[in-house]
Amino acid sequence: xxxxxxxxxxxxxxxxxxxxxxxxxxxxxxxxxxxxxxxxxxxxxxxxxxxxxxxxxxxxxxxxxxxxxxxxxxxxxxxxxxxxxxxxxxxxxxxxxxxxxxxxxxxxxxxxxxxxxxxxxxxxxxxxxxxxxxxxxxxx
Amino acid sequence: xxxxxxxxxxxxxxxxxxxxxxxxxxxxxxxxxxxxxxxxxxxxxxxxxxxxxxxxxxxxxxxxxxxxxxxxxxxxxxxxxxxxxxxxxxxxxxxxxxxxxxxxxxxxxxxxxxxxxxxxxxxxxxxxxxxxxxxxxxxxxxxxxxxxxxxxxxxxxxxxxxxxxxxxxxxxxxxxxxxxxxxxxxxxxxxxxxxxxxxxxxxxxxxxxxxxxxxxxxxxxxxxxxxxxxxxxxxxxxxxxxxxxxxxxxxxxxxxxxxxxxxxxxxxxxxxxxxxxxxxxxxxxxxxxxxxxxxxxxxxxxxxxxxxxxxxxxxxxxxxxxxxxxxxxxxxxxxxxxxxxxxxxxxxxxxxxxxxxxxxxxxxxxxxxxxxxxxxxxxxxxxxxxxxxxxxxxxxxxxxx
Ligand code: SF4
Numbered sequence: 109x110x111x112x113x114x115x116x117x118x119x120x121x122x123x124x125x126x127x128x129x130x131x132x133x134x135x136x137x138x139x140x141x142x143x144x145x146x147x148x149x150x151x152x153x154x155x156x157x158x159x160x161x162x163x164x165x166x167x168x169x170x171x172x173x174x175x176x177x178x179x180x181x182x183x184x185x186x187x188x189x190x191x192x193x194x195x196x197x198x199x200x201x202x203x204x205x206x207x208x209x210x211x212x213x214x215x216x217x218x219x220x221x222x223x224x225x226x227x228x229x230x231x232x233x234x235x236x237x238x239x240x241x242x243x244x245x246x247x248x
Numbered sequence: 249x250x251x252x253x254x255x256x257x258x259x260x261x262x263x264x265x266x267x268x269x270x271x272x273x274x275x276x277x278x279x280x281x282x283x284x285x286x287x288x289x290x291x292x293x294x295x296x297x298x299x300x301x302x303x304x305x306x307x308x309x310x311x312x313x314x315x316x317x318x319x320x321x322x323x324x325x326x327x328x329x330x331x332x333x334x335x336x337x338x339x340x341x342x343x344x345x346x347x348x349x350x351x352x353x354x355x356x357x358x359x360x361x362x363x364x365x366x367x368x369x370x371x372x373x374x375x376x377x378x379x380x381x382x383x384x385x386x387x388x389x390x391x392x393x394x395x396x397x398x399x400x401x402x403x404x405x406x407x408x409x410x411x412x413x414x415x416x417x418x419x420x421x422x423x424x425x426x427x428x429x430x431x432x433x434x435x436x437x438x439x440x441x442x443x444x445x446x447x448x449x450x451x452x453x454x455x456x457x458x459x460x461x462x463x464x465x466x467x468x469x470x471x472x473x474x475x476x477x478x479x480x481x482x483x484x485x486x487x488x489x490x491x492x493x494x495x496x497x498x499x500x501x502x503x504x505x506x507x508x509x510x511x512x513x514x515x516x517x518x519x520x521x522x523x524x525x526x527x528x529x530x531x532x533x534x535x536x537x538x539x540x541x542x543x544x545x546x547x548x549x550x551x552x553x554x555x556x557x558x559x560x561x562x563x564x565x566x567x568x569x570x571x572x573x574x575x576x577x578x579x580x581x582x583x584x585x586x587x588x589x590x591x592x593x594x595x596x597x598x599x600x601x602x603x604x605x606x607x608x609x610x611x612x613x614x615x616x617x618x619x620x621x622x623x624x625x626x627x628x629x630x631x632x633x634x635x636x637x638x639x640x641x642x643x644x645x646x647x648x649x
Contacts, residue, residue: 125260126265126266126267126289127267128267128288128289128290128291129266129289129314130311130312130313130314130317131265131266131313131314131315131605132311132314132315132317132395132396133314134265134266134314135265135314135315135358135395136394136395138265138377139377142361142373142374142377142378142381143374143377143378144378144381156261168289169291171288171289171290171291173287173288173290174259174267174288174289177259177260177267177288181260202311203296203307203308203311204291204292204293204296204311206296206299207291207292207293207295207296208292208295209290209291209292210291210292227311227396228314228394228395228396230394
């Protein structure tokens, strides 16, 4: 097991970044913390700073104004960091593809490890996505 | 005044769900001035709407804001239907109101939870969000999705509520009512919550008029406005309900108004479900062949206040102009009154008190040159300026004649 795999073996700390979302995906992420889903039992929790985080969750389209901030936050993350695109918006642009303020899908801005489609994806889908990503990382 | 300290909050800050930037100018503990910057979330929705057909616009406006994802389609439906003047079937009206009120319940519960979290009452956060789950489940059963319901269409609604689901909904609501009363009791009786919220960030009725605030923010200051009663739409005329107001104008009053509104919403849904049983055979949709040229204005009372949509049609199959104004746009200006003069520790809850939603608010963008800070103009604006000058010269010429 390399250092990279070791990092993702234990409790993952998550930082949530809303690039230009409609709030729905964000609310569903917060929903994961609440009693029904309660991801804290897996050791995952939302942290206040990207410098403490292992996972970066991005929601919403990257707009021209947030693009530089997204890059900045990614550069501040301690590597290795897993980037997960939550929802149709960061995956492809979704309904906003034709917007004049759309700066391109997230993977054109920063490297992305997992895509969770849906508008918004259900909390179960987010959990399933994270589990799949971790499995694939640990197999590598 | 002593030396000012600037406390920057944002654009990415653990306190904030969405990207926005606040700058608090502080003198010691006291906030003496504040500035805020939004625009991170501008997605050009109005322009996207103009490139879609009237039917498709519903799914775009639904994604303006995920929390009030029925209010925008509601106002848009009112606007578009006012152009040809369609009268929608009673059953559709009832279903629209049911979905709208369910949304109010889930949105207010969400706010109570977040407000609790900001105050350091994580138990309230967990409770409120736990009680919100059955409501989202009901949304999933009725509309097919937990959020972004895609229920509305021109001339009615897309899905019917079966009798079986109606009974289920009633059961869930009665259950929710009990839990919300429990939550209300716990919140209203807590001495620490009283100490934190009473007399904090007070907005008087005059402030509300000066800043043009609406919705629960206005109602908590004794300003009795509610579009559901003042300009009735959907089924609000058919049922019995009252507008909740409070006089104090502080954050506690806002919490009280929201908590009490949930009971009103539950009672509205209950009455609508009874009427729905009677209207058993009715249609849920009328066919609207085309939208004639003209302008339509639609209003709806979202959980945060009045949503306003303006739609202009030229007889083609898509709007030529679509203007949207969300309630937070009116309410966030009150920050200047509620935050300045208070302490930094109160600023968080004072800004959260109006239940601001920035993705609703950001409807326009302006480009500035980074180096010079000058406003940059696009072709349309330059043409406008040029035309204005001609107008002025013409006006002068007229005077000289
Ligand atoms: S994917 Fe859908 S729900 Fe998520 S932020 Fe985008 S529009 Fe909103």
